[in-house]
Amino acid sequence: MEVKIVDTHNDYLTKGVNENYLEEREQFLSVLCSPVWTTEIANPIEKIKKSKEFLCSKNLSTALKLCIEDCWFINENNLDEILKLKPFYAGLTWNKTNSLAGGCFDIGGITQFGEFVIREFENKGIIVDTAHQNRQTFFEFAKITTKPLFNSHSAVDFLCPTSRNLNDEQLKIFKDTQGFIGVYFVGKFLSNGKVTSETVANHIDYIVDKCGIDCVGFGTDFNGTDDLPQDINDYSDVENVLMNLKARGYDDISLNKIRFNNFYNYLTKI
Secondary structure (H helix, E strand, O other): OOOOEEEOOEOHHHHOOOOOHHHHHHHHEEEEEEEEEOOOOOOHHHHHHHHHHHHHHOOOOOEEEEEEEOOOOOOOOOHHHHHHHOOOEEEOOOOOOOOOOOEOOOOOOOOHHHHHHHHHHHHOOOEEEOOOEOHHHHHHHHHHOOOOOEEEEEOEOOOOOOOOOEOHHHHHHHHHHOOEEEEOOOHHHOOOOOOOHHHHHHHHHHHHHHHOHHHEEEOOOEOOEOOOOOOOOOHHHOHHHHHHHHHOOOOHHHHHHHHHHHHHHHHOOO
């Protein structure tokens, strides 16, 4: 049996999939972070509440963590309600700019209210996810936060240029703050050509080269994309990435850091 991994981004709560999805994958997962993607939801808070109730009803060995992707709906009147729900992490924005911050395919930075929300989140122990932040927002956030940086699902701009990925200047900040990056399996953000588990390994290897072995893990984006590498369809295939890294000289200690230990070690720093 494969060693269980941590996945910092699976869109199960948004996609729905099937009732037994989590039970069927329990053997592969130590921790599963599932965000409620709110961008196209009319009543996000109600959806978040129901999602939290659903996760709490599960009795699995997998630790299930409720998260939020896109906080566009947060305002002064409902912020306390969100803080009480205490998501594991929350992304300020998605692809477009909102009242808090600039999205990865848009312009603009962190607003005054956005900075207030960041401080409130961090005071309550809620991680601010840097995934989907544009460059301006990212660098402004890096000056505001008091925590090691966290990115639930991204990859390397040098290998596949896009504002959705992290450039070398951003990677340096992850290294300097002893942060965490979950590498996703979204084909169009991994390569302009053929995408396989080797392509994913290339991105992990690059992050290790720039940040060290302690900074990287998996943020698959399963259920958030159908554009998967050719030899990765589900958790049973994640080992293909690790075996590729092993062939490059990664030892078992390093592979287990990528599987789960880097995530657990990150939690001790926040």
